[in-house]
Amino acid sequence: MQDNFFLRKRMNTMLFCAIMLVITVIAIIITEYNVIKGFTSIPKAAEWAFNNFYPNEKALKKLPDIATSLVETLLVSVAATTVAAIFALLFAIAGSHTTGVGGIFSWISRSIATLFRNIDVAAWSMILLISFGQNVLTGYFALFFGSFGFLTRAFMESIDEVSNSSVEALRATGASYFSIIFQSVIPSSMPQLLSWILFMVETNIRHATLIGILTGTGIGFLFNLYYKSLNYSSASLVVIFIVITIFLIESVSNYVRKVIL
Structure with a gap:
């Protein structure tokens, strides 16, 4: 057999x-x-x-512009992730099997999360370009929608995995719904939630480069500009800065995970 x-x-x-x-x-x-x-x-x-494809003396003069665009990209990525995490937590609590209110509300929450999660941020950028044009707002909303869908799903699974036993214990004692949420669900699942948020920040910084090419903003726009104008030395400097930034963010993220988990 x-x-x-x-x-x-x-x-x-x-x-x-x-x-x-x-x-x-x-x-x-x-x-x-x-x-x-x-x-x-x-x-x-x-x-x-x-x-x-290597930096030269001419490319080094572009450092202020590259640094400014890189900071803009980082801020947009972090802002989109953190705001999306707040909305994702609300939808995750409503759609979770452990804390969800059940019925149509849980179904709507899960359906919205599935819809947003299955549309790539590049697709969101192209969709939003029609409404907002090439600007920072388009990139922000593209990252926000992609992060919202992914984090909602991840938060639901974290809440269901970590909080099930403690929620049942509090319900047996007659605790109110909001007491269960704020005294059990969020504290017990917070390390996992923060870990997912850090992962999403890393991912969004990578996505923001591609989105910048589409929306004409941030570090992605600078790379596209330098590359198309055959300024390969400046384009290589942009790539070096992106790689270093990603490594630094990942190192900080890994350290924070070791502390909180």
């Missing part, structure tokens, strides 16, 4: 791999992609980047 189970599982794995291989071959044929040329061009691309 057990041998049949593992045999069936192995066959399913092999079937899945075969299907993926067939899809890959079909995609290569349709797109007329030259696999050999693609891999052999990697050394030439690396050589070009080594000879052209």
Whole structure:
């Protein structure tokens, strides 16, 4: 019986791999992609980047503009995440199996979270460009909507996982709904909630670069501007600043997680 189970599982794995291989071959044929040329061009691309894509004295003069745009991107990312986290917590409490009020309200909360979570921030940017145009507000709302959907779902799971037993105990003692929320649910799940918020900040900083290209704002706009004007030295400096910032944010985030978890 057990041998049949593992045999069936192995066959399913092999079937899945075969299907993926067939899809890959079909995609290569349709797109007329030259696999050999693609891999052999990697050394030439690396050589070009080594000879052209590095900061020089001219690029260093752009440091004030790059720093200003980077700070703007960071502030928009953090602001969108923190405000989205507040709304996400409210919807998560309403939609959670542990704390939800049930009925149509829980269904609406979960449906809204699912809708916002399944639309990528890049798609949100293109949708919002029609209404707000190319400005910081468009990027902010794109990050806000994407963060709201993701955090609502993550908060729901955290609340259901951590707070179930304590909520049942408080209900047995006759505690009110708001007492349960503020004395049990939020305190017990706060470390996990903060961890998700930090993760979302990291993610939004990465997304903000792409969104900046679409909305014409922030560090993404500067990179796009320098690259299209063939100012590769300044574009490389932008990339270096983005990478360093992401590493710093991730280091701080990891440290905070170790403290709170």
